[in-house]
Amino acid sequence: MKSKGLRITPQRDQVTEIALQQEDHFEIQFLINETQRIYPKISPATVYRTVSTLCEAGLLSETLQSNTGVTLYEVHHSAEHHDHIVCMDCGKIVEFHDEQMEEAQQAVTRKLSFEQVRHKHVIYARCGLLKRK
Amino acid sequence: MKSKGLRITPQRDQVTEIALQQEDHFEIQFLINETQRIYPKISPATVYRTVSTLCEAGLLSETLQSNTGVTLYEVHHSAEHHDHIVCMDCGKIVEFHDEQMEEAQQAVTRKLSFEQVRHKHVIYARCGLLKRK
């Protein structure tokens, strides 16, 4: 898998395993904490380096900013693309996919003579929990 | 205009004037440089403070990240909302507005029981300049 000239080390193993276990979006700090629980002497620098390696390898992707502005990562499911709704009140993140919207994007991009590479589409909304209180 | 308990000072005047002159997206560092050209002893902290004041006042908005990841601001035209295409090759930024897409967003958000507040929709694309070379 990562046998593309990359060495397999206990540190990378540990970080990779924890990262890939996550079903949700997570921040680097979480990964650092979790890894240090098991492997106390790992350095944050190594986690950063490993995460960017995993991103390049296509196993993770840096998806979005949380409602507080922190960078979040998620396991990259090559399957299908999705976008995000972030709740500004409780921070909850919901994924969605809308084919019609994707097509509209392609249309706009082409109309302006661009070739779309990727996009970042985040809707900031309120789930209503606060209002009900 | 900013007579909402806010004081008018030469520093704020200068920063505001330069900021509002910009037709394009700009980064804070640009604003700091430009202001210091005219008003050399202004402090970066003041520019930061002024920019956030202007954002709260609705005159500026923090719109997006450039292709290199820097935060960009733009003068806020209350008129109509638009989204952005950022060229990953040359950094060019094009604005677009697509009513159909906006409606699709509302539909998705409502379907998931959210109330949309705002959204950030950035398409990263290539303008093709590099390819032609």
Add this chain to the structure above:
DNA sequence: TTGCCTGCAAACACTTTGCAGTAGG
């Protein structure tokens, strides 16, 4: 053995904050 990988600490870029002095209204 080779050189990629690690830990550590320092460097970094960007932004915020505490404080004492200044000046707007």
Add this chain to the structure above:
DNA sequence: CCTACTGCAAAGTGTTTGCAGGCAA
């Protein structure tokens, strides 16, 4: 006169980098 605003420098954040030693292959 009062207190918001400013400059300065220090402190924060989040992330990257240089280096010497260590270990996978």
